Amino acid sequence: MGNIQVKNLSFRYSDMTKNLFNRFSLNIDESWKLGLIGRNGRGKTTFLKLLLGKYVYSGEIQSSVRFKYFPQPIANPTAKTSDILKAITGLADNDLWKVQLEMNKLGLTDALLTRPFSTLSPGERTKLLLAGLFVDDGTFQLIDEPTNHLDMIGRQTVANYLQTKRGFIVVSHDRHFMDQVIDHVLSIDRAKIQLFDGNYETWQHEYxxxxxxxxxxxxxxxxxxxxxxxxxxxxxxxxxxxxxxxxxxxxxxxxxxxxxxxxxxxxxxxxxxxxxxxxxxxxxxxxxxxxxxKNVDEVVPLTLNYQPPYQKHILRLAEFQVWRNQRILNWPLTIDLQKGQRLVLQAPNGFGKTTILKALLGQKQLIAHGSYELSRTVKISYLMQNFETLTGDLPDYAANFDIDLSSLLNMLRKLGFERSAFSKNLADLSMGQKRKVSLARSLCEPANFYLWDEPLNYLDVITRRQIQALILAVQPTMLVIDHDQDFVKAIATEAPINLAKETH
Ligand SMILES: Nc1ncnc2c1ncn2[C@@H]1O[C@H](COP(=O)(O)OP(=O)(O)OP(=O)(O)O)[C@@H](O)[C@H]1O
Ligand SMILES: [Mg+2]
CATH class of the missing domain: 1.20.20 (F1FO ATP Synthase)
Known part of the structure; x- marks a missing residue:
């Protein structure tokens, strides 16, 4: 196997005044399992896209391999899964067995192939696209945040799978995951880009x-x-x-x-x-x-515009069940969430946790059985899971949510968001930056009760620590869904409720 040689690579997006990469050189052995790490917005995804040849850059990138990127764009998500796989791998019908082999290694059954792609759970989609990535030799995989839509078990399956592969770059903010799958680290920081021989732990030590x-x-x-x-x-x-x-x-x-x-x-x-x-x-x-x-990121304490509610009982559910696709989704749910408590809801990805939150937020047609009581005077701050549709710029966003722009910008700075990204169109932000916009909004707006749906997805490790410290300091009332076990354990005041199991 050869090398991927990066020589004097410089690049900036057209709306930037400074280079994102400035004359940076690097040699990557094509057999490495390289973990690409760094805070949100440092350029991890951009680097992968530069390797793919997606943007015009100055300098040179030389390699004898073909690059493949995860997640592959899906043109028509309602199409049959086998057709989608054929489109992204270029395989003919009689070669589909190659994907099936990889799918089986990831614990997926062949039955998925006949279903429309859009009906698969996020975890199944992730695994399927990974299977499609590893079908042929001679390619070098660029895997951008495979862990985001995976629950704990899914993460472990993918970690085990990647352990058997060689020759890839993987980006993830999940250090447990990274430690299991990588043998080299490329760290992109504010002031430097560095290569380390070892896993995440070795890197952390050296850093x-x-x-x-x-x-x-x-x-x-x-x-x-x-x-x-x-x-x-x-x-x-x-x-x-x-x-x-x-x-x-x-x-x-x-x-x-x-x-x-x-x-x-x-x-x-x-x-x-x-x-x-x-x-x-x-x-x-x-x-x-x-x-x-400047490389040494100072972790600034965050603030929360939490206004402890007057009411003792914030949310009461009795035998509560919701509809999803004309079927009852969950076991009867009985909850009495009181002021100052933090409750975590758990279920595998794709189960329908978001549907339950939507029912709680007033979509009454989703409620199948049981009673539901959410104090009308309680001010809720809802952080939705899906934020990809952000458009306009930050002033538009602040105006839409009726929050003070300077408070929002101030909060974003505390979250490690670069000042230079303030004037950007929200659609052009990195995944983590987008997440930070919604999160900063939720931290700024006055609220008695927080409903957070996967708040930590896409966030870098430092930001995760900040959020955890904030919650522990302020002790707000919350209902949270998240797959980060360390976080969930640290902040919950009640035993987690597993929606996929009978609760009583
Ligand atoms: N299409 C684009 N147009 C303009 N600027 C962009 C575009 N895509 C990304 N950027 C900017 O370039 C910088 C690097 O973005 P990139 O997506 O590479 O970061 P990242 O390290 O992958 O972050 P994350 O961990 O949040 O995914 C960010 O400041 C981002 O706002
Ligand atoms: Mg990225």
Missing amino acids: NRQNLAEHNEKRHLQTEIKRLQATADQVKQWAGQSENKKSKASYRGQKTVDLDKGFIGHKAAKVMKRSKNTLKRTEADIDKRKSLL
Whole structure:
């Protein structure tokens, strides 16, 4: 197997004033299992698309392999799954067995092939598209966030599957997943792009070590500059005093050799010049270090516009069941969610959790049985799972939701959203950036109760930590659906309710 060579790659989108990639070079062995990591909006998806040849760039990308990208675009989602697979793999009918082989390894049955693609659950779709990716040799797979629509079991199945493959780049914000499948890490940061030999844990270790070294260096430089600054101040003061003395002495008509204005002035100027130069050099050095330090993301605490409700009972359900496709979706659900409690609903992906939330939010025609009581005066902040339809720009978005634009921008900054992305059309944002827009809105708007549907999807690790810390600090009332087990465990105040099982 050969190498993928990236030489002096520079690229920016037309609406950008600075390059997203600037003369960056890299060698990737075609047998690597490379994990691509970095905060939202750093350019992970863009890099994959550059490898695919989707955009015009300067520099060179050389390789002998064909690249394939996940998720493949689906032109007609209502078509039969086998037809979709043929379209994305280019396989003829009698070669479909190749996909079936991969599907079986991912635990999918052949029966899926005859169903319309749009009726498959998100997890099934993910696995199916992955099977389509690995049908032929001689290709190098670019797998962009396969974990987003997978529940815990689905993630493990895909991790096991990728362990048996070689030659791919995978992007994911799920570190447990990454640790199982990668042997190299490419990290895209604010100030640098770095390659590491090892898995996520090795990378984290090395990254922390570098951060520590940079912090120590900064402290050292700061002490240095303080010392230099003090010297410079002293010199300035001394020169000033000498000037004073000289003029006073001349005024009295005394003969002063030592305090000759020209001599002192000249000497002082020389010393000053020298120290100024040293200062300048040190400051330049510090600037350089600072640009490296920008890499070390400061995690700013978030705020929540939570207004504790007056009511004790926020949401009461008794024997509650909803319809989905003319069938009853869930086991009877009995809930008494009280002020300050956080309840997590769980079910496999594609089960219909979102349908249940919609029923709670007032789509009464979805309710099949049971009673339902959501205090009318409770202000709900709803974070929907589906945000891909964002259009317009941030001022439009703030106006639509009737929230203050500057609060929204401020919140986005705290979430690590680059200022330069503020003026973008929302449709052009990265997946995580889009998620952050909806999330920032929910954090800003006044609410007594939060209904969050997969809030952490697409978010980078740092942002996940921020959200968790916020919830633990504010202790708001919430109903949450999410597959991140660590998060769910940390924030829930009640035992999770599994919708797919009988609840009583
Ligand atoms: N089509 C586009 N037009 C203009 N700007 C874009 C476009 N796509 C992405 N960007 C911008 O380029 C930057 C990198 O985006 P990219 O999607 O590559 O990030 P990412 O690292 O994949 O982020 P995420 O983790 O959120 O998926 C972001 O600032 C984004 O706003
Ligand atoms: Mg991306």
